[in-house]
Amino acid sequence: xxxxxxxxxxxxxxxxxxxxxxxxxxxxxxxxxxxxxxxxxxxxxxxxxxxxxxxxxxxxxxxxxxxxxxxxxxxxxxxxxxxxxxxxxxxxxxxxxxxxxxxxxxxxxxxxxxxxxxxxxxxxxxxxxxxxxxxxxxxxxxxxxxxxxxxxxxxxxxxxxxxxxxxxxxxxxxxxxxxxxxxxxxxxxxxxxxxxxxxxxxxxxxxxxxxxxxxxxxxxxxxxxxxxxxxxxxxxxxxxxxxxxxxxxxxxxxxxxxxxxx
Amino acid sequence: xxxxxxxxxxxxxxxxxxxxxxxxxxxxxxxxxxxxxxxxxxxxxxxxxxxxxxxxxxxxxxxxxxxxxxxxxxxxxxxxxxxxxxxxxxxxxxxxxxxxxxxxxxxxxxxxxxxxxxxxxxxxxxxxxxxxxxxxxxxxxxxxxxxxxxxxxxxxxxxxxxxxxxxxxxxxxxxxxxxxxxxxxxxxxxxxxxxxxxxxxxxxxxxxxxxxxxxxxxxxxxxxxxxxxxxxxxxxxxxxxxxxxxxxxxxxxxxxxxxxxxxxxxxxxxxxxxxxxxxxxxxxxxxxxxxxxxxxxxxxxxxx
Numbered sequence: 001x002x003x004x005x006x007x008x009x010x011x012x013x014x015x016x017x018x019x020x021x022x023x024x025x026x027x028x029x030x031x032x033x034x035x036x037x038x039x040x041x042x043x044x045x046x047x048x049x050x051x052x053x054x055x056x057x058x059x060x061x062x063x064x065x066x067x068x069x070x071x072x073x074x075x076x077x078x079x080x081x082x083x084x085x086x087x088x089x090x091x092x093x094x095x096x097x098x099x100x101x102x103x104x105x106x107x108x109x110x111x112x113x114x115x116x117x118x119x120x121x122x123x124x125x126x127x128x129x130x131x132x133x134x135x136x137x138x139x140x141x142x143x144x145x146x147x148x149x150x151x152x153x154x155x156x157x158x159x160x161x162x163x164x165x166x167x168x169x170x171x172x173x174x175x176x177x178x179x180x181x182x183x184x185x186x187x188x189x190x191x192x193x194x195x196x197x198x199x200x201x202x203x204x205x206x207x208x209x210x211x212x213x214x215x216x217x218x219x220x221x222x223x224x225x226x227x228x229x230x231x232x233x234x235x236x237x238x239x240x241x242x243x244x245x246x247x248x249x250x251x252x253x254x255x256x257x258x259x260x261x262x
Numbered sequence: 263x264x265x266x267x268x269x270x271x272x273x274x275x276x277x278x279x280x281x282x283x284x285x286x287x288x289x290x291x292x293x294x295x296x297x298x299x300x301x302x303x304x305x306x307x308x309x310x311x312x313x314x315x316x317x318x319x320x321x322x323x324x325x326x327x328x329x330x331x332x333x334x335x336x337x338x339x340x341x342x343x344x345x346x347x348x349x350x351x352x353x354x355x356x357x358x359x360x361x362x363x364x365x366x367x368x369x370x371x372x373x374x375x376x377x378x379x380x381x382x383x384x385x386x387x388x389x390x391x392x393x394x395x396x397x398x399x400x401x402x403x404x405x406x407x408x409x410x411x412x413x414x415x416x417x418x419x420x421x422x423x424x425x426x427x428x429x430x431x432x433x434x435x436x437x438x439x440x441x442x443x444x445x446x447x448x449x450x451x452x453x454x455x456x457x458x459x460x461x462x463x464x465x466x467x468x469x470x471x472x473x474x475x476x477x478x479x480x481x482x483x484x485x486x487x488x489x490x491x492x493x494x495x496x497x498x499x500x501x502x503x504x505x506x507x508x509x510x511x512x513x514x515x516x517x518x519x520x521x522x523x524x525x526x527x528x529x530x531x532x533x534x535x536x537x538x539x540x541x542x543x544x545x546x547x548x549x550x551x552x553x554x555x556x557x558x559x560x561x562x563x564x565x566x
Contacts, residue, residue: 017337019332022364103345107339110327190555
């Protein structure tokens with residue numbers, strides 16, 4: 001009878017040929033779990049859901065029947081969601097540093113870029129779930145609201161624009177989280193800097209022409225104003241996104257890949 | 263199994279790890295001993311890729327840590343037991359790791375049992391854990407992927423004597439099966455109890471390494487003659503340098519046999535002749551821990 005080497009006997013070199021790499025899907029699932037297994041994360045998600053629901057209810061009572069259209073429901077939900085979704089992105093990144101779990105996370109998966117992309121995917125899944133909830137509630141509101149034209153002025157492409165807007169907010173939050181690796185700093189800068197930039201550029205006359213190109217808030221405005229974007233507006237959205245989303249993300253990713261994980 | 267070759271890491275002017283080379287062998291517990299701030303943690307962080315060295319290489323079983331797929335299935339790591347999300351329960355911390363590694367939930371329960379965290383304790387949030395409980399949780403985390411190599415930074419910190427005894431048994435068992443363990447400590451006694459081999463580090467440099475027996479070997483000779491006054495002359499004539507050690511005894515760096523030969527030649531009667539007490543390692547370690555002694559150690563370049 002042949003005996004096999006007991007699994008507990010190891011050689012002086014590690015034989016890693018039989019070990020598959022950790023899949024991205026696994027990491028995405030883990031990151032989604034990390035968002036709901038602490039009180040702060042769970043309550044943020046609950047808050048997003050509850051606030052979306054509350055806005056729907058309040059608007060249903062406050063608005064006239066004719067105003068209770070799908071489009072206006074979507075409109076009122078855009079702001080609170082756009083406010084909270086970036087925080088979700090920020091926290092998913094910064095908790096690894098503020099709670100120092102990064103030391104475990106990045107030894108379990110030393111390819112840090114992969115972990116960050118998993119976080120991006122996880123945050124987007126939650127962001128899209130929030131959008132889906134908004135669309136569902138807006139549809140219900142439109143259906144039961146009693147407006148003569150509940151679906152007027154809004155097409156499927158507008159739902160797409162709404163989704164794009166919220167997805168950008170989530171990724172921007174992730175990017176600011178990556179740059180600062182600190183919840184408080186990332187949240188404050190995320191909310192203050194773009195506002196400050198808008199204020200400064202709007203009072204400086206010389207900036208008026210370039211503002212839509214540089215300020216994300218201005219260039220995003222057409223996305224929730226309905227109607228089709230002109231080629232120039234899309235280009236402005238692209239430059240605004242480049243400056244406020246892509247650039248911070250690239251810098252933040254560069255920082256995380258190089259930084260010591262403490 | 264774990265090999266560091268000429269690893270150096272600087273922070274500005276400060277050299278945290280200075281040309282460090284050593285190997286933690288397979289089937290052994292290697293104790294990484296040094297005072298706080300000596301470079302132990304930085305060296306261990308370099309091994310697992312959390313810190314990039316300025317020069318030199320660190321490999322585990324012939325691989326860079328980055329090159330090991332799903333590394334926790336091969337290398338169990340505990341670097342800082344407090345680096346856990348305070349708001350997660352002990353069980354949840356382990357479940358996250360289990361999910362990342364791709365091991366079953368059953369394994370989480372096995373590990374909790376192995377490290378002695380009860381069901382009630384596992385349900386509590388980590389913020390309510392004592393340091394000892396965090397260490398146990400960290401050890402459970404490190405062992406979860408059934409690794410063959412363990413890298414543990416100050417694992418005995420916060421454990422009570424019973425806990426240290428338990429860990430020693432656990433690591434003995436682990437190395438008996440062919441595993442490799444590198445554990446750090448700033449307490450000589452702790453390492454003496456657990457380790458087979460030792461690497462002593464001070465100010466970022468390796469100052470001594472070898473087996474416990476080699477390093478703890480008593481050096482020098484203790485001799486108590488019947489007549490101390492004449493024996494001082496006997497020793498001087500034989501060319502043996504000795505210092506009085508109280509109670510009419512002497513202590514010398516020479517071998518016991520040389521002292522005995524000198525005594526026989528002079529016809530002196532000895533009441534006692536034996537290896538001197540007090541290990542060189544302990545003295546070396548005390549020197550390392552005394553701040554003002556650090557410079558002398560490096561300047562002299564003490565080697566094992």
